[in-house]
Amino acid sequence: SRLEETVKTTVSENPVVVYSKTWCSYSSEVKSLFKKLGVEPLVIELDQMGPQGPQLQKVLERLTGQHTVPNVFIGLLFLLCSLTSHNTRLDLGLLIGALNGSSR
């Protein structure tokens, strides 16, 4: 479907993508976690897209099995390359550990 292609393109073109909702505290925590790590994700607020929001949430469930927010996509190799090109250092162990902790 067209929406499915949009998601695939989005996550392939951006190192970190967070599908979120503006009023959801779990989503806020994930967004500020990335901010603390010095990573700027592409954030897509599903509650600000009108009727496309629920449709997008369904597509994400089809693609990932996850129907909840926050839904985080990380292209690790992509992320490392873009960080290196910006002369930024990232504690990868910290990132992975933090994400494991926050997604339980």
Add this chain to the structure above:
Amino acid sequence: SRLEETVKTTVSENPVVVYSKTWCSYSSEVKSLFKKLGVEPLVIELDQMGPQGPQLQKVLERLTGQHTVPNVFIGLLFLLCSLTSHNTRLDLGLLIGALNGSSR
């Protein structure tokens, strides 16, 4: 208003009342916190009340200044009496400390 009176009656007749939403993880955490403490709150799921949900959320904001969920009401004296009458013990320091921690 009638809805305001309903809320005042509800929180005066029940030791612990949690205004919640079924799909909200913060609300789930507060509900399972009480479960761990052996306290059974009256839970009101605002997303399962049709159009009355948002109205109720507005009334709560008028009464408490808080427009978010979870919104927790505790009648401490009431709680202690009802626990004593059921021969239940409660670590009150634990309860207060836990609630302070979870409502930041």
